[in-house]
Amino acid sequence: MLTHYMDLGWRSIRKTPVLSALMVMAISIGIGITLISLNVFQLMSHNPAGERSSVLHMTQLWSQGPDSWEEYSANLTYQDTMNLRQSDIPVRSVASFRSGGAIHAEGSDAEPEMRSIRVTDSEFFAMFSVPFLYGGSWDKSVDMEAAHVVVINEDLNRTFLGGGNNVGKIIYLDVTPYQIVGIIDHWMPRPKYYDVTNGSMNFAESIYVPFSLTPHEEFPVWGNTSGWQFEPLITYNDRLLSEKTWIQFWAELPDEDAQMQFSQWLTSYVEQQQALGRFTDNTRTSWMRLLDVAEYLTDSEVVPEDNRIMIGLSALFLAVCLVNILGLLLTKFLKRAPEVGVRRAIGASRRQIFLQHMVEVSLIGLLGGVIGLVWAWFGLTTLADHLGMEEALGRLDPSMWIMTPSIALGAAMLAGMYPAWVICRTQPSVYLKSQ
Amino acid sequence: MLSMKKINKVFKTDLVETHALRDFDLQVEEGEFVAVTGPSGSGKTTFLNIAGLLEGFTQGEYTLDGVNVSRLNDNQAARIRNEKIGFIFQGFNLIPDLNLAENVEVPLRYRGFNSAERKRRVEQALEQVGLGARMKHLPSQLSGGQQQRVAIARALAGEPRFLLADEPTGNLDSLMARQVMELLEEINRNGTTIIMVTHDPELARRAQRNIQIVDGQVCDFTLYQGGDEPQAARA
Amino acid sequence: MFTIKPVLSSLMRSRTGPLLLLLQIVLSVAIVANAGFIIQERLALMQRSSGIAEQSVLSFSLYNFGEKVNLPQQLKRDLEILRNIPGIKAATSTNMLPLSGSGWSDRFIDGPDPETAKSTPGFAWYLGGEQMVDTLGVNVIEGRNFRADELNHSITDSGMKALMSAPLAKEVFGEESAVGQIMYQGSDNQIEIIGVVEVLQGAWVDSDQFDYSVIQNIELNENRSNQFMVRADRRDVPALEETIKQALRAENPDRVIRNFNTLRELKDMSYAFHAVMAGMLSIMIILLLVITSLGLSGMVMFNIQRRTKQIGTRRALGARKRDIVGMFLVENWLICFSGGLLGGLLAMELGSQLMTLFSLPMMGWQWPAMTVAGLLVITTVAVLLPARKAALISPAIATRTV
Known part of the structure; x- marks a missing residue:
């Protein structure tokens, strides 16, 4: 019977091409706009950490003095970072910050390029599930005893070294030679959940160097450096000794026990520092907090407000389209009342009439959905073009393949329910007398 | 076959109460051909709608084919219409978008027959009305008489217990009307009960039995047998 | 000239169609008013003077390695x-x-x-x-x-x-x-x-x-x-x-020289999100108005078909063509005004919700008012075409039994 209803629906759609086109257009535009908003939202609100989201915790400390910032800084000071790194607490953790420099390789034709660099610890790759093509991270001992080793990504490997397994070869960061110990595959988490300082849609770095090199190499900071008191940074050492915050610190805390222990350890660390005259804001009862990835992304407001407004407005827009279609469907169905009268007289039940019309409405919805998907794709491409975010925005999220038909069918059925109900309650006798 | 006892149908509005049928009694036996006549507004249409289970009624008892159908819900009524009753309308009421075969097929689909069974019955029914060669035509390509024959085929395809015809020849010229009438008579001879509403006395005279409805009541009861003159009798 | 009372009572009797129109207008007013307000606010942001000769200043970065x-x-x-x-x-x-x-x-x-x-x-x-x-x-x-x-x-x-x-x-x-x-x-x-x-x-x-x-x-x-x-x-x-x-x-x-941009280019990049937002909302408003007016025309046409006989009778009883057109216009205006009023209230409510949720400034009453005025014009055009068609219905229709 379903195929029969589909056949009838399709005939009916073709019979009133203008009205049908109007309805399909209205629903497709509504769906298109909704899909665009949802797609952007999906992209922004995505949590690339997956199941590791609740395992990875960003450590934040209230190291500022009283009457300064009203919120936690996302970053830590160098001194706190070093104290955490050197502690004996058995927790896998990494410090990191974004830097940059001129990259070149000996014997390469490629001109030196400015690239962003992540200065971090050996566990970074394991903690954030970074895929290696060749080699691996540097030895854990390098985290304490600095060495000029580097992990680069495949793109850089191809540009400067012609691709292939180049572990053991040398590339230059500014004028300093670094030995390659690992080459990672294409890795581009969006949002860049381990550090959204430079924008959540910022690219992952192409070069990774040991954090232990920081005091020797004086890596420039390409992220935010925030200070709550006047502390001029004349030399790099000023920076290392200052209360300025600029380093992200992530800890792997797989269960509540681990979180509890780590919190306790941090609390006693803060007490110890208070004895040394730091952490002077006495208005507080706690000077530390741990945010898992999802909490960190929410706290960093990676989903722009505009996006939420758009979702609200597009939902309303879709509602207008639905009301519109509802009216048109009612028009169309009521015109068909005599035919329905005949069908009822010769034995169709209300349910059968209702189903017949719902199937027709669903067809319209699906057609609208398909065209809506085209609108959405077109809209997103244009949008990405305007925002210079082709790679991030200019594609449909895989979830849209489920989202589109559900929205299309749901919307159409919502709009079709009332007209179909009205028409299935047609009194057959009324329409049989006249022509 | 069909038995109506003290059927009352009252239409109510805020201001007036109209008795469309008043203590309406009627018995129709299996295989009868009954013509129902009456002036306009007498309750003919209401009778037809009630007999065809298209409308409910206010009081009384209606038994069809041994089953009490006085208080059926919508679904049950639809089911009985589909299986036991065939409708023929003045305006043919074919579905213009469907071709002849598809039109005849409509009630069979609602009955849930499989496609082979549907095909067999559609062909048989159209054959019977002499339109077997035109299955793929649209109603608009046919003359009025042909359209009415398709409507009859549609009514017959479900092999109903009785046919309800509402002015079946009202929209036809006399030649076509005669053909349609002959077809109905043939169907009746094959054993199908027919109730026909008409205001054409000429046509009514060809039925075995004539009923007149006046002011919602069966007022005149005439039995035609051979060439006898009509005899008035109280029902 | 136009009598509201009979129109009103006929509206009350055939509820569904007018109700749908009303709903559509309510939602449209709420959307258009808020979107228009946001657009205007974003454009105002972008039009602030930077004090800089943006197009004549070229910036770049230099890194000595x-x-x-x-x-x-x-x-x-x-x-x-x-x-x-x-x-x-x-x-x-x-x-x-x-x-x-x-x-x-x-x-x-x-x-x-x-x-x-x-x-x-x-x-x-x-x-x-x-x-x-x-x-x-x-x-x-x-x-x-x-x-x-x-x-x-x-x-x-x-x-x-x-x-x-x-x-x-x-x-x-x-x-x-x-x-x-x-x-x-x-x-x-x-x-x-x-x-x-x-x-x-x-x-x-x-x-x-x-x-x-x-x-x-x-x-x-x-x-x-x-x-x-x-x-x-x-x-x-x-x-x-x-x-x-x-x-x-x-x-x-020994240096990398890059990131050449005029300050105007930097400005455009900084405002890109606002520009896109304003652009999307503008498109939304236009599409909304198109859909609303098309839907309205469709419904009026249907209404006319349904009331052909009534219109014919009116004509037979001496209604002039302009009276028929007027009847439809008055009907539309009634719906538009009441919808506009309700929609305006909804829009203000939505605006104040947006304000508390998204730190947007409060929308003035002018926005819904302007939207209603705009809709009035658009729907009038949308109604006028089918209404003129209705006026052409022959009075002879009334005498036929349909």
């Missing part, structure tokens, strides 16, 4: 080279680029004791040479610019001089003149305010303190990485990128 480079000397040389390139009218190094979305911000305090001193609001903190004012093209309205011989090279030097943007000066000093005031950073660093510039925006277009800026006489010269801004005639700007690269590479090849 050479091993044995004397950074202060190099900067001095680079600036000389830039200033000697034909077409360049002024050039300066800078710690940050206006309108770029990234930069330095700071606060001053008004006394030497950090415990008791009052802090200024945060401001964009521009550090650059004596040519920064001319490069940006900002207008010094009070006091003076600093001179080349007053330049510092480190933020702890003494003899700090600063220019403030007028909005900041007004916020900090009120009606008092800013020129001659002494401000502090920490307890040791004194800064003398020597001038006020009319308008100078900072780096963050969404900041509440976007108009608060300070230019200080510090030419940082110890960094490997530097940013520059040069001022040229608008027509000369496109050719400058190559000229500058060649000139600076000829001086010293």
Whole structure:
């Protein structure tokens, strides 16, 4: 019977091409706009950490003095970072910050390029599930005893070294030679959940160097450096000794026990520092907090407000389209009342009439959905073009393949329910007398 | 076959109460051909709608084919219409978008027959009305008489217990009307009960039995047998 | 001429159609009013004056990776080279680029004791040479610019001089003149305010303190990485990128020179989200109006078909064509007005929800009012066409039994 209803629906759609086109257009535009908003939202609100989201915790400390910032800084000071790194607490953790420099390789034709660099610890790759093509991270001992080793990504490997397994070869960061110990595959988490300082849609770095090199190499900071008191940074050492915050610190805390222990350890660390005259804001009862990835992304407001407004407005827009279609469907169905009268007289039940019309409405919805998907794709491409975010925005999220038909069918059925109900309650006798 | 006892149908509005049928009694036996006549507004249409289970009624008892159908819900009524009753309308009421075969097929689909069974019955029914060669035509390509024959085929395809015809020849010229009438008579001879509403006395005279409805009541009861003159009798 | 009462009563009887129209108009008003308001707000943001000759200022960054480079000397040389390139009218190094979305911000305090001193609001903190004012093209309205011989090279030097943007000066000093005031950073660093510039925006277009800026006489010269801004005639700007690269590479090849952008380009990038938002909302409004008017026309047409006989009877009873058209128009206006009223209330409610949720300013009543007025015009056109068709219905229809 379903195929029969589909056949009838399709005939009916073709019979009133203008009205049908109007309805399909209205629903497709509504769906298109909704899909665009949802797609952007999906992209922004995505949590690339997956199941590791609740395992990875960003450590934040209230190291500022009283009457300064009203919120936690996302970053830590160098001194706190070093104290955490050197502690004996058995927790896998990494410090990191974004830097940059001129990259070149000996014997390469490629001109030196400015690239962003992540200065971090050996566990970074394991903690954030970074895929290696060749080699691996540097030895854990390098985290304490600095060495000029580097992990680069495949793109850089191809540009400067012609691709292939180049572990053991040398590339230059500014004028300093670094030995390659690992080459990672294409890795581009969006949002860049381990550090959204430079924008959540910022690219992952192409070069990774040991954090232990920081005091020797004086890596420039390409992220935010925030200070709550006047502390001029004349030399790099000023920076290392200052209360300025600029380093992200992530800890792997797989269960509540681990979180509890780590919190306790941090609390006693803060007490110890208070004895040394730091952490002077006495208005507080706690000077530390741990945010898992999802909490960190929410706290960093990676989903722009505009996006939420758009979702609200597009939902309303879709509602207008639905009301519109509802009216048109009612028009169309009521015109068909005599035919329905005949069908009822010769034995169709209300349910059968209702189903017949719902199937027709669903067809319209699906057609609208398909065209809506085209609108959405077109809209997103244009949008990405305007925002210079082709790679991030200019594609449909895989979830849209489920989202589109559900929205299309749901919307159409919502709009079709009332007209179909009205028409299935047609009194057959009324329409049989006249022509 | 069909038995109506003290059927009352009252239409109510805020201001007036109209008795469309008043203590309406009627018995129709299996295989009868009954013509129902009456002036306009007498309750003919209401009778037809009630007999065809298209409308409910206010009081009384209606038994069809041994089953009490006085208080059926919508679904049950639809089911009985589909299986036991065939409708023929003045305006043919074919579905213009469907071709002849598809039109005849409509009630069979609602009955849930499989496609082979549907095909067999559609062909048989159209054959019977002499339109077997035109299955793929649209109603608009046919003359009025042909359209009415398709409507009859549609009514017959479900092999109903009785046919309800509402002015079946009202929209036809006399030649076509005669053909349609002959077809109905043939169907009746094959054993199908027919109730026909008409205001054409000429046509009514060809039925075995004539009923007149006046002011919602069966007022005149005439039995035609051979060439006898009509005899008035109280029902 | 138009009698409302019969129209009203016929509306009351056939509820569904008018109700749907009403609903549609309510939602449309709510959407269009709010979207229009947001668009207007975004456009206003984008139209604020930056105080800068945006299209005539080219910015770029330079990174010295050479091993044995004397950074202060190099900067001095680079600036000389830039200033000697034909077409360049002024050039300066800078710690940050206006309108770029990234930069330095700071606060001053008004006394030497950090415990008791009052802090200024945060401001964009521009550090650059004596040519920064001319490069940006900002207008010094009070006091003076600093001179080349007053330049510092480190933020702890003494003899700090600063220019403030007028909005900041007004916020900090009120009606008092800013020129001659002494401000502090920490307890040791004194800064003398020597001038006020009319308008100078900072780096963050969404900041509440976007108009608060300070230019200080510090030419940082110890960094490997530097940013520059040069001022040229608008027509000369496109050719400058190559000229500058060649000139600076000829001086010293060991550097990366990149990120050439005019300040207008930076501004456009910074406002891209707002522009896209305004664009999307505008498209939404247009589509909405199209859909609403098409839907309305469709429904009116259906109404006419349903009421053909009634219209025919009216005509037979002496209604003129314009009376029929009028009947439909009055019907539409009634729905539009009541829908507009309800929609306006909904819009205001939505607006206040948006305000509390998203720190948007409160929408004025003008927005819903304007929307209703606009819808009135559009729906009138949408109704007029089918209504004129209705007026052509022949009075003879009435006598036929349909």
